[in-house]
Amino acid sequence: MDKDLYLHGLVRKLETSSPLQSEERDQLLRLPLTLKQFESGLDIVSEGERTKQCCLVAEGLVCRYKIVGDGQRQILSLHLPGDIPDIHSLLIEVMDHNLGTLTPATVGLIPHEAVRSLTRSYYRIAEAFWRETLVEAAIYREWMVGIGRRSAPSRIAHLFCEFITKMTAIGLSDGKTCELPLTQPEIADALGLSTVHMNKKLREIRQAGLVRLRANRLTILDWAGLCRLAEFDPDYLHLRETHPRK
Structure with a gap:
């Protein structure tokens, strides 16, 4: 599997909302990436888990979800190739929901320290990740309006x-x-x-x-x-x- 292809997907996703300079793109493409394959219906990260890496969706469809008391599932968001749905794990140590696969998926694991080092050195990359979290919050608001009204x-x-x-x-x-x-x-x-x-x-x-x-x-x-x-x-x-x- 071509790791560079999947990191190019990350760059492309970030650039849907945040323009990047060539040096910043190059640095993102140098991130260490360990690929892991998952069957459909499996957890990538479970609620209550502590992680030391972020998960880049390389292939497939991934979701955040919660299970309520009677066993029913509420899907909270859908994530496509290029997304890092747990970028917040850099700052929030314990997962408060599940991150799972809806299809067979390939996930790239990026060590937290590599992401921290990159964002400390390149403020525009840090801003791009921050903007991604803000866009996700906007999507949450839209979903909440939909479910409520x-x-x-x-x-x-x-x-x-x-x-x-x-x-x-x-x-x-x-x-x-x-x-x-x-x-x-x-x-x-x-x-x-x-x-x-x-x-x-x-x-x-x-x-x-x-x-x-x-x-x-x-x-x-x-x-x-x-x-x-x-x-x-x-x-x-x-x-x-x-x-x-x-």
Whole structure:
């Protein structure tokens, strides 16, 4: 496996919101990276665990999640290649949620000390990581509004809009279609819905001619209509470039 390829993915992800200079890119590409493969449905880091490395998503789809008292799961966020979903572990010693795989995944482990050394030497890289955490906070706020106040169809549509916008930003979608390797129960877990209710409302969105979801592939058939249903405005993603669709 090509470690440089995955570190290039990190650089590309950071540059979706923070411009970097050539020297800063070079330093990021020199980070030590130990690759580890995980099957689907496994924890990368568990709640209560102390870690000495950050996890770079190299391949696959990863999520943060919590398990409540009756055993139900709430997915808190989705993470794509190039993300470091536990960058906060540099400062928060004990994990307060689980980080797990939704698909088979390859994760690059980067020692905390290597990241600390880099951010101490290059303040713009430190700012880029800090900006990533702020963007994640903005996404959390949007998800909270969705779960608290949006209808089920609007929540589903918003998830689709957000996912394909983020995939487009990192070069994994043309803005109209992308891989969406989520089961319907996983979508329900992300949106705070029962699987039965989610299935019913997803069927309505399909019948309205807004999307096609087949064999884990999402195709947007009516972007404007989907955005209206979702009340989707991509500003909260704070991307440097937008990807307009017709």
